[in-house]
Amino acid sequence: MIILxxxxxVLIAALIFDRYGxxxxxxxxxxxDVRLVCDLDAILTETVGFKFDGVIYEIPPISLEKxxxxxxxxxxxxxxxxxxxxxxxxxxxxxxxxxxxxxPKLTRKIIQDMGHQRIGALLNLIIEVIMGKATLxxxxxxxxxxxxxxxRQSAQA
Numbered sequence: 001m002i003i004l005x006x007x008x009x010v011l012i013a014a015l016i017f018d019r020y021g022x023x024x025x026x027x028x029x030x031x032x033d034v035r036l037v038c039d040l041d042a043i044l045t046e047t048v049g050f051k052f053d054g055v056i057y058e059i060p061p062i063s064l065e066k067x068x069x070x071x072x073x074x075x076x077x078x079x080x081x082x083x084x085x086x087x088x089x090x091x092x093x094x095x096x097x098x099x100x101x102x103x104p105k106l107t108r109k110i111i112q113d114m115g116h117q118r119i120g121a122l123l124n125l126i127i128e129v130i131m132g133k134a135t136l137x138x139x140x141x142x143x144x145x146x147x148x149x150x151x152r153q154s155a156q157a
Contacts (some may be wrong), residue, residue: 045061046061047059047060047061048125048129050122050125052110052114052118052122053110053113057103057105057106058103058105059102059103059125059126059129060102062102062129062130066101066102067130069101070098070101070102070126070130071130073094073097073098073101074098074127074130076094076097076098077091077094077095077098077123080094092108092111092112095111095119095123096108096111098123098126099111099122099126102126102129102130103126
């Protein structure tokens with residue numbers, strides 16, 4: 001009878017602790033000095049879409065090989081933008097190379113039709129996808145703002 005009473009008291013204490021004290025698992029697991037600063041599981045690994053002229057284009061998850069090529073493409077763009085005499089066709093070639101790397105459906109004509117503001121917005125989206133910061137939401141975003149900022153703003157609302 002005493003053993004049954006002790007077991008009952010322990011179970012009741014465990015339930016109370018579980019409800020108010022952080023859980024039995026937390027109490028049984030050793031305390032960790034590690035502070036979680038990044039959740040890599042939360043990085044988007046799905047296809048991202050964007051719409052231009054009524055057509056939806058897809059950017060699939062980026063492989064390591066494409067990531068390296070995209071970083072090189074971004075470096076080429078950066079070098080071109082620092083030139084004193086900017087060559088339009090050369091800049092368009094660099095954009096086309098980077099954009100088609102992540103979205104092969106885009107053609108040079110489509111990119112030319114976008115104009116500089118949409119090209120900038122697409123470049124921003126591609127950088128966010130490459131860096132793993134793009135997230136899927138159904139809410140319309142201002143394409144000129146970084147995606148991560150839009151997500152933070154919508155989370156605060």
